[in-house]
Amino acid sequence: MGNVKIYLNFFVEYLQIEKNYSQYTIVNYVADIEDFMSFMKQQSLLHLEEITYNDTRLYLTELHKRKYSRKTISRKISALRSFFKFLMREGKLKENPFSLVSLPKKELKIPNFLYEEEIEKLFSISDCNTPLGQRNQALIEILYGTGMRVSECCQLKLSDVDFHIGTVLVNGKGGKQRYIPFGSFAQEALEQYIEEGRQKLTAKLLSGDEHQLIFVNNRGMPLTERGVRYILTGLIQKASATLHLHPHMFRHTFATHLLNEGADLRSVQELLGHSHLSSTQVYTHVTKEHLKKMYMSYHPRA
Known part of the structure; x- marks a missing residue:
């Protein structure tokens, strides 16, 4: 898992320089990716290449158990999908295990306004x-x-x-x-x-x-x-x-x-x-x- 931190640092540079993301967004992305890495350790998955679509489904189930909102789950999956897509672009991985994971539909909240x-x-x-x-x-x-x-x-x-x-x-x-x-x-x-x-x-x-x-x-x-x-x-x-x-x-x-x-x-x-x-x-x-x-x-x- 040591090289994961190196990959993550490269990913942060990519978000800052090429994507021009705000610091707030980057901090959330890093937290989401590190959360998934902790889940990987619990599942005895030591290398990124070992992660399959079934593992992503298990993680999705875990997020639902934690009672996260649909909006939070969508953000976490989006962050991980972007991270693995970046690793594929850099030639570190051949497949993106999150590419087939469907994001939960967002709750439609009608915004309050003043008369x-x-x-x-x-x-x-x-x-x-x-x-x-x-x-x-x-x-x-x-x-x-x-x-x-x-x-x-x-x-x-x-x-x-x-x-x-x-x-x-x-x-x-x-x-x-x-x-x-x-x-x-x-x-x-x-x-x-x-x-x-x-x-x-x-x-x-x-x-x-x-x-x-x-x-x-x-x-x-x-x-x-x-x-x-x-x-x-x-x-x-x-x-x-x-x-x-x-x-x-x-x-x-x-x-x-x-x-x-x-x-x-x-x-x-x-x-x-x-x-x-x-x-x-x-x-x-x-x-x-x-x-x-x-x-x-x-x-x-x-």
Whole structure:
């Protein structure tokens, strides 16, 4: 099993350099492969060449026994299939024992989204006369106005925003960049925050701690994803809304509202930064539900 670690190191280099995968994805892939290697030892399989399709089926049974979700099992099998495919490409193996393993169908989860009146209530809470209120307003306006991921929002730099044409440059997954337009409400909130609130908050920074990231905490340091969750929880409490709001819900709402108003799926896919249209299509289920409710509420023969 000694050369497996060497192969794994080569595989990690391949994922980093050729596939440009994120560090988060690579860490998960390595953990999944190492889990399978531990299973191999339990089965007294000492060499990769000894692994057969039947062994992969045994491993699949083991994952089900551990009560992993279908999504987790799919990821593990996908990681192992990629690893063995890489070994075949490098001439280390002649066959991929995972090539015939079918991935379990994903559970279809319809994403939660906010109704327009809920969004409007959230937009009326922040005190835009204070630095933190200005930041909070700019944050929720930009999340809803662009549909970007929270991780992407936290990485936004001052140079990424072009107020003249109303677009923001977003660095997405796998190093992919995209431009997203934003509207007048987001622009007004963002301009006020950058010109006033952000300057007051970053004035607290010590020399050498200066940075160009747009969203900051109360000490002027870069705002984290955890910080965004904390802010949204506070806004919900102020709104007294019986709603469990998570940061990604703004992204879901952005996509759902666009489709409800007639936007085409390909355009929404590009705005969200989805590599595959199937990732965007989940939102069509939401809009179908919306149309059904409208029909049942207003059609005379419903």
